[in-house]
Amino acid sequence: MRTHLCGELRPDQIDQTVTVAGWVNKRREHSQHLAFVDLRDHSGIVQCVVDNSVDVRSEYVVKITGTVTARPEGTTNDSLGTGQIEITDVTVEVLSAAEPPPFPLDDRADDVDEMVRLRHRYLDLRRERMQRNLRVRSQVNTAVRAAMIRQQFVEVETPMLMPATPEGAREFIVPSRQRPGSFYALPQSPQLYKQLLMVGGVDRYFQIARCLRDEDLRADRQYEFMQLDMEMSFVEVDDVLNAVEQTVLDAAELVTGERPDPVQRITWHDAMNTYGIDKPDLRFGMELVELTGVFASTDFKAFASAESIKGINAKGAAADWGRNKLDGLTDTAKSFGAKGMVWMKVGSDPESGDLSLDSPVAKFLSDVEQKALIDRTDAESGDLLLLIADDWLTTCEVLGELRNRLGRPPVSQGPYRYVWVVDFPLFVGVDDATGLPRPGHHPFCHPHPEDIGLLDDPEKMASDPMSVRAWAYDLVLNGWELGSGSIRIHDAELQQKVFAILGIDEVEAEARFGFFLNPFRYGAPPHGGFAYGIDRLAAILAGEENIREVIAFPKPQSGLDPMTAAPGEIDAEILRELGLRVLPQTD
């Protein structure tokens, strides 16, 4: 039907007769017998010189045959790839007429209400930005799949209909027609199946898998999303990290043309201690500064009894933060669990150049303490210091939040800084209700061998369960968690020990996890794996702040599809066949 794409025509094709097809991006009328039609397809735009008697308007679908001609002197357009040429002596065939689109299909649509775009997503997709994003996403999939295949991974599809499991994320439920009253669940991840594939001797499995979670939506979360899901047998942590690393570096290289640096590694403890968060954004500094020792014998009551005192230095930020904004920041700190926040603006004496601290609490701090504080934080005139005193974890977490708020660039703004966060704690604190440790990841995570001895120390487990590290790791990119994984427990005795600590006895373990763990009795290889979000990776590589921008048909925060109106009611007959009855709404 066509000989060329619109955007690929160049002076090389001058004098050739070509046929292009696409949408009318713009018509500029000049007289009865002259008009310019910008014809657009996914590759770009080319100008066609037409007789104005032909009735083509915005978004008409047309086929144009004509001669590629050099543009007359002074009429070239450098902002267009095809700007040196135009198509003349054309015949125009209207393939489809079109109503005017409800919003402009160019950059101006970036400012249009997202609901309007989603309601007419098929029009939004015609835009250059969306065309580019879908192609970035396709490149990510391509690079990831190629990297896995290259490393001898086997692509296996796992079921979408699986048993409901009460653990973890809320699941989407599918009623069974053949067994009314029984239900499938859609997979929140292929976790169960991929470990059984290891028992099944597949050795190296991967899948670009659709996962579904019925949890509230966010900028980085949709009901359904794609993950690179992988699992390997006879491996240790490094093997998994290295295999995954190839996929994300390849993806970034294919999209951007540049291979990022090898992925850095940091332990969970160091990440918390230095950045105050388990998904640190390494693109900027403002690291947490240890100050507990500085105030070891302070008279300032808020600091005197604190287990941990740390601070951050927002360089040159003092002038940007007035009293009101600092009060707001203090409220933010409190909302993340701090008892309070100390701020100090660094000033200097115009005569001597000596630094001074302007703060409501400065008068409670000795000269020695103030000097040490300035010294430790590398403070200069104009800096803003924020200090938190609390238990270690709270101090870190609050400062990590403040650090991100004060210093973090947009997630999409380069460079790409991947980081592995390793040695996550096996347990995340103690459940208030039961007094038992709570699993950090899932209860099948392999404890760090150096810490397995701690599991037999009831006193340690009661007082400090977080000291047990796991062979669990996260992959982080520019402050976004891409995914996580672990080495799994394959040894029944160790599994039982972990269950015991979590307060799960044999009967309960059998009831909750039996279908999953019993196959391990037939010989499970040591194995581990990983999964990360393709949508998130594609969004960051496409320069987007929101995964909806790299998904063809995403849902807004409500989960209601503005284009198809899903979810909707269904026929009473279908409900009857499924043995379902809809109850009246209750409040």
Added chain:
RNA sequence: GGUCCCGUAGUGCAGUCUGGAGUGCACGCCGCCCUGUCAAGGCGGAGGUCGCGAGUUCAAAUCUCGUCGGGACCGCCA
């Protein structure tokens, strides 16, 4: 479940704080003119339940309450 922000022609906005006739702007759309434009230009025109519902008031886009829709975040996402 919670906190904060937003809702005015097809689209993007101003007007809302301080109530006074839908008072406007830009783009788009429709018609006419125009032979070198490229987010063309000129002239003319159409287009509005100010999200919806109550309340206060002589009078509500504007104030109050409720509700619906959207967004960011917290909870949640083992």
